[in-house]
Amino acid sequence: MARIRHEGPLIIGGGLAGLSAALEAAPGQNHKGGALVVTPDLLLNACSSAWAQGGLAAALSPKDSAVLHAKDTEGAGAGLVEPEAARALTERGRETVEWLAALGAPFDRDETGGFSVSLEAAHSLPRVARVGGDGAGRAILSAVVAAARASKHIEIWEDGRLRGLIQDADGRVRGALIERSGGRVDEVFAPAVVLATGGVGGLYEVTTNPSALRGEGLALAYEAGAEILDPEFVQLHPTAIDVGLDPAPLATEALRGEGARLVDGTGAYLLGDHPDADLAPRDIVARAVHAARADGRGAFLDATKAVGEAFPHEFPAVFAACMRAGLDPRVSPIPVAAAAHYHMGGIVADDEGRTTVPGLYAIGECAATGVHGANRLASNSLLEAGAFGRRAGRAAAQEVQPPKVALKPARASKDLPLEAMAELRAAMSRFAGVVRDEAGLTALIALIDRLAKPYPEAVVLTAARLIAEGALNRRESRGGHFRADHPDSLPTAEHTRMRLTPVILPCGAVEGAEPGSCLTVSER
Template sequence: MSVDVRDLGGRPVIIGGGIAGLMTALHLAPEPVLLVSRSELGADASSAWAQGGLAASLGDDDEPALHLSDTLAAGDGLCAAQAARRIVNAAPDAIEDLARLGVRFDRTPTGAFRLGLEAAHSRRRIVHAGGDGSGREVMRGLVAAVRSTPAIAVVDGIEARRLTVEDGRITGVLANGSKGPVFLATGRVVLATGGIGGLFHDTTNPLGSWGQGLALAARAGATFADLEFIQFHPTALDGLDRPMSLISEAVRGEGATIIDETGRRFLDGVQGAELAPRDIVARAVWRHLADNHRVFLDVREKPGATFAQHFPMIAAACRKAGIDPARDPIPIRPAQHYHMGGVAVDMAGRTSVPGLWACGEVASTGLHGANRLASNSLTEAAVCARWVADSVAGSLDSGRKQAVALDLPAPNPGSVRPLLSRALGVTRDGERLKEAARALLLLQQQQGPASDPAAVGLMIAVGALLRQESRGAHFRTDFPSRAAVASRSQITLNAAIAAARELASSRALESIL
């Protein structure tokens, strides 16, 4: 196999072109950096799809301590309090950084940030850009800033397939592009690859985001945290399109209600009702659907006539589906939306593998705990990118120069998707998790197109099996109670494989007996 070897002269490589990757690159400048994206910069990033905006204590009635309190409450006892405190304290400055980089945030006539309200926030603290097009506008501003920064070299159309490791340290990135395999020699790699939506049938994220960064880190031997915690957004547009259109929580923040086909507002008995934490609302909607009801978001009275003006992207998605929100309730169902778990990192974004950092959704800082507070994710990416950049800039390169060749098939999560959709949805139980783990182990071992997606799914399934309680977004019907003591989980791919092999052996023994 002919491999194109690129000696980068010690420059770091950032894998991923969303907010986390772009801001890390910008903060590293003027140090030269290579940014690798599998598609045109910004074209396939989950960041661009974000509607809700960024959370920061910018209002006169707000302060970081209140933001922290809301974050810890939503995280259901599993947030890393020190990390959460540091991130929310830095959030206002990160918003100002984005504004200086050219992001056009929504403002009041006096020039102040226009602040919105979302579920589980005690204050209006959500900064939007272009109404419900916040992610798109933030990405527009950052892409323009990156394109105009000479120190940042962008290579799109290349997909990272493996990280090479020698003596426990990162030495390079093996990628594949239109001209075949390419080896990027570097001892400094930042993962900023986003989430795992492509592992689920019902998702609000790009189907191409199936956990590539998690697979890269897993094969390199990294440690992961809290992989079992997956957030399902309660209000995805219930139609035929996949991925599904998100109906932002901000719509409920402006007064929209959730009803069934009879017009009954069935969340009346839930504390916080439509603005309860996402896991609570998602389970309530899921159960109502399971009881053969249909569920709708009703915007006819609130926001009412101003709906299309404030939420143009959502209004357009409704029109495409043949729905007029001014007259018709919007059909909804929960869909996979965000992954709280990820590669375990410290506050500088360092993973357990020297030379490897992670930032954004692929990382687990401990901010989100068991259930992410609305709009904290883009804030986390924007805040942590600076700390990751500082750490990378202060480290030494140890990349190798010789070629590394691996014949790796293009990954395809198609056969993994039904397994995770069935076993790792809004509600879970041990038997389905065991079945999924056994099937995922076989797929992971086959070294085919499903191998890497199956490796990611296997770690998630084993993590969910080991957490024998219900907490935040992780709800076990066979363990419906919350454990008295909260503890964050940790796992590696090798540990997940060993656990799944035990399950497979126990089933074989049961069949013999």
């Protein structure tokens, strides 16, 4: 094990959030070094940013405004969006798009040279800046990757995986355990650690995200004492292309914005005859798809009329995915299923990425900044990654290495064996997916308990438990969380807050947990 001291921020994750932070973390008066970016694979691989199809939401048209964008964001979030956070995000919409464009992101333009925008679900106006119809994520991230590789203040490890956080006796995060190629685990010390580790899609059997993203950053932050917000809110995308692939290809919501309709096997509309019915919030659409599949009617996205022959150039990514599976979307409806797509919950962080643990930052999907609430507004995720990622990079670059104190023992996390991981993923989709209830969630927690006995160092189980416990304790339906046994929303929307504590609080500690390792819902 090598000990490495880095003078600037250590950024874990090479997606849009992590690289935006790195680009802004230039050396300053407080430190000599720039950013060290650690990612387990080559940049552009294994990160959700590159897979985003729809685009980046921002108030770009004359009729739109940051205020209207914030209002739509709050509406989609079902009472749990923090208004100040939403405004902090939407007010940075245009500047974020212009910054990315200046880096080389080839956003679609209209005839006047302005940004072309499209309509997606729960937006009151077209405001999604796109690239090539459905290629926004990869095109945007490609420009950011090129800028990061050209930046002299950024060092990139493309063979590093987060295995643990290093803390001192006061609880401050001082660095991280990083597994390099060949299995060697190094101790990397830095003034600040920035988690940009993505979401939890890989915990589910059907996901549109890279299956390697399993909430390990979330779990390690929790184990370090960070507060976790609303982990039960997992957005299921209603139109994953159901062709038996893991992960599942995505049929972008922009298709429905162009008039594509969801139908069952007989051609009947799943959500009614109104043309805008299929642009309802994603949780509503996902439940309609789930119900049609559950009762044997099947679920399909019919874009044969709305897009038809224009598919190859209007939506090339979807077209290519369908053709690889032997399906021509120009003439045949696309079979779809609801799939784990985005985690609204996460590590509590402000708009500069600061968590409740000194020295630890969180940005992107692993963070919970208050902007997504119970149901993320479409295409706000890339905006958050860029806008708040940049702010976090500047803030983390100002951190200085504190005086040396004794370190807590640090242990490296380990993977679940493949068979156990498959069992967990199947149970997560079945019991913590589109429709949940007490019996299923209780069975899921029992499975997690059983797997934790032989594999206590598998932090994916901690991430799964956070979701399951949050879902079990939320006895209502709200946004992306639907309880069949509690189908109505409570009159007042309240957050779930979880934090590792040495004191067993009366609000619902995990039964049988050892003192100092109990998971509690400390605020409801």
